Amino acid sequence: MWWRWSGCWSSSWPTAPDTRPRHPSVTSVPETTAVPGTGRTPSGIRDVPAGHAPPDGSGGGEPAALTTLQLLRLLGSGPRGLTEEQAGDLLVRHGENTVPAWRPVSWPRRFLGSLRDPFTTVLLCLGLVSAAVASWGTACVIMVLVVVSCVLRSGGEHHASRSMAALRELVATTASVQRRADDAAPPQTREIPVDQLVVGDVVRLGPGDLVPADLRLLRASGLTVHQAALTGESAPVAKYAVDAPSDESAGLPEPPHMCFQGSSVASGSGTALVVATGADTRFAAYRPPRRRAQSAFDRSVHGIAWTLIRFMLIMPPLVLMADGALRGRGLETLPFAVAVAVGLTPEMLPVIVTAALARGAAALARTSGVIVKRLPALHDLGAIDVLCLDKTGTLTQDRPVVERAVDARGRPDPDVLGWAAVNSFWTLELAELPVPDSLDEAVLEAAGELAADPLEYDGIAALPFDPVRRVATAVVRRPGQHGTHTLVVKGAVEDVLDRCASFRADGAEPELDPATREHLLALADRGAASGLRLLAVAVAERPARSGAYTAADLRGLTFLGLIELRDALAPSAAAALDVLARRGVEVKVLTGDHPGTAARACHDLGLDPGEVLTADRLGALSGEALAVAVGRATVVARCTAQDKARIVTALRESGRSTGFLGDGVNDLPALQAADVSICPRGGVDVAREGADVVLAEKDLTAIDGAITAGRGSSANIAAYLRITLSSNLGNVIAMLAAGLLLPFLPMLPAQVLVQNLCFDAAQLAFAFDRPGPAAMRRPTVLRPRAFLRFITAFGVLNATADMATFAVLAFAVHTTAGSGDPQIFHAGWFTENLLTQAMVMLLLRAGRRAAEGRAPGPVQLAVVALAAVGVLLPLSPLGPLLGMYAPPPLYYLLLAVVLALYGVALAAASARYLRRSQGS
Numbered sequence: 001m002w003w004r005w006s007g008c009w010s011s012s013w014p015t016a017p018d019t020r021p022r023h024p025s026v027t028s029v030p031e032t033t034a035v036p037g038t039g040r041t042p043s044g045i046r047d048v049p050a051g052h053a054p055p056d057g058s059g060g061g062e063p064a065a066l067t068t069l070q071l072l073r074l075l076g077s078g079p080r081g082l083t084e085e086q087a088g089d090l091l092v093r094h095g096e097n098t099v100p101a102w103r104p105v106s107w108p109r110r111f112l113g114s115l116r117d118p119f120t121t122v123l124l125c126l127g128l129v130s131a132a133v134a135s136w137g138t139a140c141v142i143m144v145l146v147v148v149s150c151v152l153r154s155g156g157e158h159h160a161s162r163s164m165a166a167l168r169e170l171v172a173t174t175a176s177v178q179r180r181a182d183d184a185a186p187p188q189t190r191e192i193p194v195d196q197l198v199v200g201d202v203v204r205l206g207p208g209d210l211v212p213a214d215l216r217l218l219r220a221s222g223l224t225v226h227q228a229a230l231t232g233e234s235a236p237v238a239k240y241a242v243d244a245p246s247d248e249s250a251g252l253p254e255p256p257h258m259c260f261q262g263s264s265v266a267s268g269s270g271t272a273l274v275v276a277t278g279a280d281t282r283f284a285a286y287r288p289p290r291r292r293a294q295s296a297f298d299r300s301v302h303g304i305a306w307t308l309i310r311f312m313l314i315m316p317p318l319v320l321m322a323d324g325a326l327r328g329r330g331l332e333t334l335p336f337a338v339a340v341a342v343g344l345t346p347e348m349l350p351v352i353v354t355a356a357l358a359r360g361a362a363a364l365a366r367t368s369g370v371i372v373k374r375l376p377a378l379h380d381l382g383a384i385d386v387l388c389l390d391k392t393g394t395l396t397q398d399r400p401v402v403e404r405a406v407d408a409r410g411r412p413d414p415d416v417l418g419w420a421a422v423n424s425f426w427t428l429e430l431a432e433l434p435v436p437d438s439l440d441e442a443v444l445e446a447a448g449e450l451a452a453d454p455l456e457y458d459g460i461a462a463l464p465f466d467p468v469r470r471v472a473t474a475v476v477r478r479p480g481q482h483g484t485h486t487l488v489v490k491g492a493v494e495d496v497l498d499r500c501a502s503f504r505a506d507g508a509e510p511e512l513d514p515a516t517r518e519h520l521l522a523l524a525d526r527g528a529a530s531g532l533r534l535l536a537v538a539v540a541e542r543p544a545r546s547g548a549y550t551a552a553d554l555r556g557l558t559f560l561g562l563i564e565l566r567d568a569l570a571p572s573a574a575a576a577l578d579v580l581a582r583r584g585v586e587v588k589v590l591t592g593d594h595p596g597t598a599a600r601a602c603h604d605l606g607l608d609p610g611e612v613l614t615a616d617r618l619g620a621l622s623g624e625a626l627a628v629a630v631g632r633a634t635v636v637a638r639c640t641a642q643d644k645a646r647i648v649t650a651l652r653e654s655g656r657s658t659g660f661l662g663d664g665v666n667d668l669p670a671l672q673a674a675d676v677s678i679c680p681r682g683g684v685d686v687a688r689e690g691a692d693v694v695l696a697e698k699d700l701t702a703i704d705g706a707i708t709a710g711r712g713s714s715a716n717i718a719a720y721l722r723i724t725l726s727s728n729l730g731n732v733i734a735m736l737a738a739g740l741l742l743p744f745l746p747m748l749p750a751q752v753l754v755q756n757l758c759f760d761a762a763q764l765a766f767a768f769d770r771p772g773p774a775a776m777r778r779p780t781v782l783r784p785r786a787f788l789r790f791i792t793a794f795g796v797l798n799a800t801a802d803m804a805t806f807a808v809l810a811f812a813v814h815t816t817a818g819s820g821d822p823q824i825f826h827a828g829w830f831t832e833n834l835l836t837q838a839m840v841m842l843l844l845r846a847g848r849r850a851a852e853g854r855a856p857g858p859v860q861l862a863v864v865a866l867a868a869v870g871v872l873l874p875l876s877p878l879g880p881l882l883g884m885y886a887p888p889p890l891y892y893l894l895l896a897v898v899l900a901l902y903g904v905a906l907a908a909a910s911a912r913y914l915r916r917s918q919g920s
């Protein structure tokens, strides 16, 4: 939006050549501060091109080329941010910060979209065939079927997407913005919804934040940014503030002093000015397609659908040929053949899928505050058989408390805590992180009680904690000692020891030999084994200098000691782990922490840690070998973000449905790799934004609820498919057989279609069913082969009942009326079909033995309505219109016997099926 101000461009803004370091891997704060008024105002004068086109990906446009001061003036802002009033005006004038492509799809467009469904296409083709042979009745009924299913589907989808959008709002991303109540007031940092941001706002960035708009950096500290969504480059890129950019740096496609919407902060922090929002951002112009791999459930459903479509397409010619060959009938059978094919279509499948998932998701949000952001993720949740999670905050509460601080000899030493506090204070202070780390908070709190004062030192520079190096560094200066800088480092024990050359003990600083190193690692292992989290602390003195500090400076440190912190276990974790195990979900803990700490936490929660792996031992393994190694382990410790992702990918590729629960920047790649990504609401923005499922709290119990809801929805969808397809198949077999046996068409096309419409309408009730306990016990998997076996077996059973009906019908008609009337036959079979269908709906519900558990209201209603229509329609005035006359009373009596026998056979077969599917 910045070019809306282009009217006030001047061609004589002063700028200076860029004298900043090019690519500092770490930048100390004073060097990158680019806020005007700090005495480093640009000197030289140069012409800046006026009034250019909007950013076009060819160089970041003018915001990248101007000096910070010019840009702030141009946007009417200042380093302290806008006032609330200014921001309000700008918002009204230029609109919200939303990308147009994210706006919801309209109802009519959804309707047209639903016409593209393969089943609908096949139905439309069949309708055209009927119209071509002037079978108008069939063609009309098919059209009605198409319209009804499309209206239901697009209506359902529209409704579902609206409620999804409302749910997503609840977990929408916010931005930390710095604004002032009025001109005189000091700036205050607060969280606002991202869509309220305006050009000129000053925002704060921290690890895991999404870049909320296109930004120009004012200050940065160790900032690296993932730009994969824009550039495809997966490694984080260093970003730093530049007061007066050179032509060369401003001309780069992604200038180092600009951050663009669509990227996210990997490490470090920064303060930045918003230069473009909404449709004017570069991301709005270029939105890469985000395609996800199909989940196992989608693949099975698609596989089954396409098998059916092929079957439907060969059906009409088959019927025609058989009838032609055996009965000498010609093209007049075509409408019937078409109707048979239509009868096979589960055209309500998309409607049921959307309805079942949307209902499951809504119930989940209501009852446990779990928000499913992508509907199909709900059935993927139901299919999870391995759940990987991080330790901190999931198994533990992530509220660590310092237990003690010890020196290299293992003796309590308050100095160690004092230095740790200096490190925590100055990294937080200099890096301006929006939220402090829980370990830092704990250190500062404990140090406060000791009256240790980090303010005795002056902060020079900071290298905030980074999950790859696992250390945080502060550079400080003692008052009065201007010639010396002290590097204070704290972090994971192994990583700190790797950077130490000596250790402090009893006032001396002997060399750190391998034996002492082993001894110190053993000291840490002992602490970890009792469940403590550990931080090692080290320092080094260096001659003062003005250049930036980098990770390369972290060598030759002096080890001071360890801080031991206790992080209580999450109260509900033990019970939740137990439930997950009983539900057939294997849990794996992938953590960045010490193997001992992780193993102890698992042990205390009743999860056998077995052999504890560390990620470096998995280093060389990949693919299948990695999956096998991880398959045996419960804990993999010292994982980097990439290790977590590698493990999740290997598990997935070995055929397991893998979920991942994590909340940090170091969990992001694994979240992206998993079949289902789960993130608590308190997780970092970028994790929450990309997650499929957001939990109200980081609580394992909620996951169990979500998995159950997923299994419930999938079980209902599977039940719909099994019931519809087996009865449709049964009917087709019976129709083909009857067509060959009888001198007339066994069912008129219109009858086939009306019957089909009744089945479909009744089965919509499955979206409301509560599946039985058996469906909830194991991960839902739809194995197409087992599935096709099921529908064949039950289809044949159904066809047998139909044949028996033909026999009793012939007998009843023969003994009472003496003549076989096609209309009576049609009516008799219609009634039987709808009644058997009603029985099947009751007896083959998901995961239940016959008659186990009462069906919920909608299912009962649908069953009763279906049976009533079956019996009453042929007797009503509509009967003759559809070509049906009432059969004799004797028929109903005999039919009751057939139905009773069928019911018994169905119940026995379904019990057997349930036993076998549980056994496998």
Ligand SMILES: Nc1ncnc2c1ncn2[C@@H]1O[C@H](COP(=O)(O)OP(=O)(O)OP(=O)(O)O)[C@@H](O)[C@H]1O
Binding pocket: 390, 391, 392, 437, 439, 440, 465, 467, 470, 471, 472, 490, 491, 492, 493, 534, 535, 536, 590, 591, 592, 593, 594, 664, 666
């Ligand atoms: N703020 C910090 N300063 C210094 N060191 C830290 C800090 N936070 C964590 N560490 C060290 O880094 C190690 C790994 O931490 P990391 O944050 O990567 O994993 P985690 O969050 O502890 O585990 P999980 O992956 O289970 O969430 C910790 O064991 C700790 O020693």
Ligand SMILES: [Mg+2]
Binding pocket: 390, 392, 663, 664, 666
């Ligand atoms: Mg974490």
